[in-house]
Amino acid sequence: MACLKMRCIFIFLLVLGAICLYFSMNNLTPLKEEKFVFKKESGVFLQLPEIDCRQNPPFLVLLVTSSHRQAPARMAIRQTWGRANVVEGRQIKTFFLLGATATQHDMTAVSQEGQRHGDIIQKDFVDVYANLTLKTMMGMEWVHHFCPQAAFVMKTDSDMFVNVYYLTQLLLKKNRTTRFFTGFDITNGLPIRDKSSKWFVSKDEYPWDRYPPFCSGTGYVFSSDVASQVYDVSESVPFIKLEDVFVGLCLAKLNINLEELHSEQTFFPWRLSFSICRFHKIVTCHFIAPPELLVYWHALESSLGKKCPIILQNPKGKKSGTP
Ligand SMILES: *[C@@H]1O[C@H](CO)[C@@H](O)[C@H](O)[C@H]1NC(C)=O
Ligand SMILES: *[C@@H]1O[C@H](CO)[C@@H](O)[C@H](O)[C@H]1NC(C)=O
Numbered sequence: 001m002a003c004l005k006m007r008c009i010f011i012f013l014l015v016l017g018a019i020c021l022y023f024s025m026n027n028l029t030p031l032k033e034e035k036f037v038f039k040k041e042s043g044v045f046l047q048l049p050e051i052d053c054r055q056n057p058p059f060l061v062l063l064v065t066s067s068h069r070q071a072p073a074r075m076a077i078r079q080t081w082g083r084a085n086v087v088e089g090r091q092i093k094t095f096f097l098l099g100a101t102a103t104q105h106d107m108t109a110v111s112q113e114g115q116r117h118g119d120i121i122q123k124d125f126v127d128v129y130a131n132l133t134l135k136t137m138m139g140m141e142w143v144h145h146f147c148p149q150a151a152f153v154m155k156t157d158s159d160m161f162v163n164v165y166y167l168t169q170l171l172l173k174k175n176r177t178t179r180f181f182t183g184f185d186i187t188n189g190l191p192i193r194d195k196s197s198k199w200f201v202s203k204d205e206y207p208w209d210r211y212p213p214f215c216s217g218t219g220y221v222f223s224s225d226v227a228s229q230v231y232d233v234s235e236s237v238p239f240i241k242l243e244d245v246f247v248g249l250c251l252a253k254l255n256i257n258l259e260e261l262h263s264e265q266t267f268f269p270w271r272l273s274f275s276i277c278r279f280h281k282i283v284t285c286h287f288i289a290p291p292e293l294l295v296y297w298h299a300l301e302s303s304l305g306k307k308c309p310i311i312l313q314n315p316k317g318k319k320s321g322t323p
């Protein structure tokens with residue numbers, strides 16, 4: 001009798017244990033797999049720029065990701081490629097994308113800067129590198145809601161040189177209106193699993209072995225309809241904090257292919273040594289500090305319309321390359 005009772009208790013405990021294990025696993029699994037899901041309508045705009053795109057549709061809108069610490073870079077851009085510009089009779093407008101800053105002091109400074117220049121688009125997400133996708137998507141949302149009349153949009157960064165003259169010429173020559181996307185093409189990109197890298201992505205974040213084709217976030221250009229389409233599908237692709245890859249996932253879903261703007265390379269996600277003739281024939285170049293930007297831009301503008309020799313590289317990097 002006693003033996004049977006012991007056996008019953010043993011079996012009871014075993015079943016109880018199994019039930020406990022079952023529930024604890026079921027509770028843990030969803031927790032572990034809980035991922036950030038992008039929500040289109042989340043957050044509110046803290047600042048909107050002064051522009052009426054219906055009245056005066058720009059040919060090209062430049063959206064520049066920036067942070068509160070980069071006020072000097074924004075000032076340099078406003079004096080150079082971001083200056084209210086008319087190129088080949090087409091209007092070009094530049095706006096800066098920012099999130100919510102850490103301190104009230106920074107918040108006030110950015111708000112005053114926006115009031116003075118009317119060129120800041122800001123939402124209330126936390127402004128950190130890991131939220132760069134939210135920043136880019138804020139730009140897409142802004143185009144979708146406030147400026148679908150623009151012909152083209154470029155997304156670029158604050159440490160870039162952008163030759164808006166050459167870009168405009170090439171876009172006019174290309175004569176595309178819809179489903180156009182171009183930049184520095186990264187096809188067969190591999191997720192970086194090295195934890196020390198700035199671009200580290202865990203298998204939890206992105207379990208697949210390859211990225212879809214995407215364009216380097218340092219500068220990509222698209223017809224404005226793409227903004228609305230990317231915005232539309234953004235909730236239905238896996239979220240990833242690398243904004244350029246995220247846009248690539250949206251493009252793959254939309255079956256929009258990356259295209260060339262020119263048969264020769266014009267988008268450079270790295271630094272190039274400056275020469276006037278070389279910079280005449282590029283669209284972007286990376287890692288340009290504000291003081292350099294001012295010098296390079298002045299040199300470029302004052303040499304517009306001058307002919308360059310066929311040899312693009314000028315070893316001295318001086319103006320002597322122009323005849
Ligand atoms: C990104 O912004 C959201 C919304 O403000 C915030 O909840 C989240 O913590 C931010 N991400 C990081 C890594 O700080
Ligand atoms: C641009 O494309 C449109 C049709 O998409 C065509 O009617 C027009 O002639 C083209 N313009 C040039 C300059 O090629």
